Amino acid sequence: MSDYLVYSAAALLGYLLGSSNMAVYLAAHKGVDLSRGSGNPGASNALILMGWKAAVLVGLHDIGKAVLAVWLAGRLFPGAACCGAVAGVACVLGHMFPFYRPLRGGKGFAAYFGMTLALNWRFALILAAAVLIVTLATDYIVVGTMTTVISFPLYCAVTGRLVTAAVLCAASVIIIYRHRQNLARIWNGTEIGFRSANRGDHRQK
Numbered sequence: 001m002s003d004y005l006v007y008s009a010a011a012l013l014g015y016l017l018g019s020s021n022m023a024v025y026l027a028a029h030k031g032v033d034l035s036r037g038s039g040n041p042g043a044s045n046a047l048i049l050m051g052w053k054a055a056v057l058v059g060l061h062d063i064g065k066a067v068l069a070v071w072l073a074g075r076l077f078p079g080a081a082c083c084g085a086v087a088g089v090a091c092v093l094g095h096m097f098p099f100y101r102p103l104r105g106g107k108g109f110a111a112y113f114g115m116t117l118a119l120n121w122r123f124a125l126i127l128a129a130a131v132l133i134v135t136l137a138t139d140y141i142v143v144g145t146m147t148t149v150i151s152f153p154l155y156c157a158v159t160g161r162l163v164t165a166a167v168l169c170a171a172s173v174i175i176i177y178r179h180r181q182n183l184a185r186i187w188n189g190t191e192i193g194f195r196s197a198n199r200g201d202h203r204q205k
Contacts, residue, residue, distance in 0.1 A: 006080045013076075014069040014087035018094020018111060022061035024101070026054050038182070042106035044141050059110045066091045066114030085167045088115030092171040096178060108175045109145040115171075116152050119164075123155055140191055142182040149175045 023041040027034045030050060034041045037048035043062060047055035066088055073080075073087035095111040098104075113131075117124040130151075131144035149172040157165035185191035 003080065006077045006083065007086050010073040010077055010080070010083045010087040011090040013072060014066075014090030015094035017065045017069045017072075018091035018096075019098035019100065019105075020061070020065055021095065021098060021101075021106065022058045023054075023106065026050060026058065030054075040107050041101075041104070042108075043110050062095060062106065062110030063114035063117065065095075066111040067118040070115055070118035082164050082167055084119055085115075085164045088119060089167055089171045091115060093174070096174065107145070107178045108171065109141075109148065112149055112152075112171060112175060116148065120152075120155075123152070127151055140182075140186055142179050142186065142191070145179060146176065146183075 021041055023034060023043070023046045026032070026046065027041070027050070032049050034045060034049070037045045039045070043055045043059035046058040069087045069091040070084040073083045077083045092108045092111045092115060094105075096105040096108045113124065113128070116127065127148055131147050134147050135141055135144040153165045153168040153172055156162075156168060182191055
């Protein structure tokens with residue numbers, strides 16, 4: 001199989017896995033309108049609208065599908081350099097731009113972390129601790145998100161994996177752009193904080 005077909009197949013595999021969205025499934029089951037809260041069909045809005053149990057399930061699903069995408073790509077195409085990163089990035093993009101909900105997917109953080117975990121679990125665990133500290137210190141999940149999507153490509157670049165870093169940057173730039181409104185709300189003081197979301201202050205009645 002040619003390199004073009006290998007990377008295309010890895011990208012398609014990742015994209016299809018990424019298009020699966022547990023927040024959408026749960027919202028449909030519970031009759032919850034995902035356009036409320038932050039309007040994002042991801043773990044953070046699941047926390048706001050459906051509580052912490054739903055948020056954990058959504059987060060684990062989003063992390064797991066990216067881990068699966070990277071793992072499967074590595075198993076199916078073991079000789080292709082950066083194939084796991086291509087599948088992982090495609091999974092993140094599938095989460096953000098699913099074919100059945102154009103431009104209405106999640107914002108990609110959990111899937112991005114799952115990709116990081118599959119590609120370098122040691123760095124991912126260090127990063128998870130850093131994200132937890134940053135999130136608790138600032139009270140904003142989006143700050144932890146920015147920490148992740150900026151740190152991992154930089155780490156790959158510094159350690160000499162420039163092609164992988166370039167592939168990861170494609171997802172990082174889009175994630176940062178998708179979070180621009182959250183960043184603007186933080187600046188304006190109107191973003192829903194982690195503690196408020198966890199208490200259910202903004203949960204749908």
